[in-house]
Amino acid sequence: MKTKIAVFFGGRSTEHEISVISANQAMHAINKDKYEVIPVYITKQGKWYTGDALMDVANYRDTKSLLAKCREVYMRPVYGDYKLYTVKKPLFGSDVLTELDVVIPVLHGSNGEDGTFEGILDSIGIPYAGCGVLASANGMDKITMKMILQASGIPVVDYVWFTDKQWAKQKDSLIAEIEEKIGYPAIVKPANLGSSVGIGRATDRQQLIERVEDARHYSTRIIVEHMVEHLQEINCSVLGDCDDYITSVLEEPIKSGEILSYEDKYMGGSKGAKGMQASQKRIPADLPDAETARIRFLAGETFRVLSCHGVSRVDMIIDRDNRNIYVNEINTIPGSLSFYLWEATDIPFDVLMDRLVSLALKRKRDAATKTVSYDQNIFSLGGGVKGGTKGKFGTK
Ligand SMILES: Nc1ncnc2c1ncn2[C@@H]1O[C@H](COP(=O)(O)OP(=O)(O)O)[C@@H](O)[C@H]1O
Ligand SMILES: [Mg+2]
Structure with a gap:
């Protein structure tokens, strides 16, 4: 039996199209003697589809007719259930399309590279390639x-960061901090966008204000960096x-x-x-x-x-x-x-x-070798129930 690899791509991200290309490159590179590849395309609206037609980038010019050739699918957020289900249940037979072994997320940017999708996979417990939740979110x-x-x-350029609301409240002191620590030219970036959207350079105070106002449209967290000219x-x-x-x-x-x-x-x-x-x-x-x-x-x-x-x-x-x-x-x-x-x-x-x-x-x-300590039912030990929510277990 070949190992079944689901490659997830597309997604609710400004880098949706780049992800389609990356994923197609990856799917074609996978050794088909050893592995069975199952493409799972996430639309810009967040729906999941599978089908062979997803394996040809040319088909993405017309997504409507592409999706007509595919089947909408989902996984259940249940630990240990690695099955891929079809949304439209067949009249006879099972709604289980296949059972996956491994997932390879090829989702660039938001809702994919940021740990949110990895969190779903961790909840299910299915092995997946790439960074876990912590590294994805931090990265x-x-x-x-x-x-x-x-x-x-590790050397990084000098920076100042703040939230959009902080900027609204203490603009003057933030500008003073930026000018003292960084000076001009500075580069302003929304903190968590995966593409160059919202990034700009500022050569004076007026431009800095404009750039921050622009970045605020995209993110609640903003970083201003020393610009290496x-x-x-x-x-x-x-x-x-x-x-x-x-x-x-x-x-x-x-x-x-x-x-x-x-x-x-x-x-x-x-x-x-x-x-x-x-x-x-x-x-x-x-x-x-x-x-x-x-x-x-x-x-x-x-x-x-x-x-x-x-x-x-x-x-x-x-x-x-x-x-x-x-x-x-x-x-x-x-x-x-x-x-x-x-x-x-x-x-x-x-x-x-x-x-x-x-x-x-x-x-x-490796994860399976770690002790999981929630096997015991604390209620069965007595004491906790009697004391209600204020009992001796209710201290956390
Ligand atoms: N501190 C900096 N000084 C000079 N140029 C920068 C600096 N930070 C980013 N850039 C330029 O802006 C581009 C995009 O910034 P980056 O931080 O890589 O954001 P993105 O996530 O959009 O790729 C970089 O590839 C580089 O050309
Ligand atoms: Mg970059």
Whole structure:
């Protein structure tokens, strides 16, 4: 019997289309002698569909006719139930379409890469590839992520963060703090968006206010960072788990211009940010050996301290003026699953997918060795019931 892998993709995210491409690349790379692949497409409205027609990117031009060829499905949020059910029950026979062994989430951005979907999978108890809830949520939030990295001695640019309501109440003191700690130019970002939406640079106070007002449309949490004006961007993928991982060769995404091209990038829609295969890149990046080694080390450290799992991509910024290196962000479900970096590191795409499955199964086995202490019925011990909710057990 082949192991049944469900690849989940699409989703309620600004990076929905990129996810469709990444997932299709991944599904085609999976070794079909060993595995059976079940595509599960999550629509922009949040409904789940499966069907062979989902395995061809060309079909997504007309989603209505695509979905007409598919079946709407769901899983029950019940621990241990790995079945995929059809929404429309057949007149005769079962509504169980198949039973899954492993899930590979290829959902970029919100409602996927942020831990929410991973939480569903944990509730069900099914093994899945990639980061768990904690690492996904921490990796998605640019504020929490930078706090953890900073506390771990990993270099990040200076930043100030606040909520939209704080800004409304104490704008003047926040501006003073930003000007003192960061100065201009600064870069303003909504904390938890997966694409470049809402990001902008500010060269003076007026622009800072405008940029923050813009970012407030997208998120309740906002981060203002020191802007590295002459930067070189370098990315590195990491594969494994936080106790045992390897790093890939480095890529340098090539942009059309320098600083001014940011605006183009931000206005240019959701593409580009995820490093899809189509965008220009130099692999391996042309850097001195010592810098390459340092960047690979920092990428691994970032993966480790955030307790990551599976395949991530860590994006760095080098300041060309002084060669300082900063970790900018981690993508816990990177575009194309960073397969092109692994190919350049002598790990073919099918082997990458194989490793993700093995890692998922290993994590499940490891979890099974941990003691779960809720087997005992505390009520059966007596005492607790008599005292009602104020009894001796009611202290938590
Ligand atoms: N502190 C910074 N200084 C200079 N450029 C930056 C800085 N932070 C981000 N950028 C630029 O903005 C782009 C998008 O920012 P990033 O934090 O990666 O957000 P996203 O999640 O949208 O990819 C980066 O790829 C980089 O080109
Ligand atoms: Mg980025």
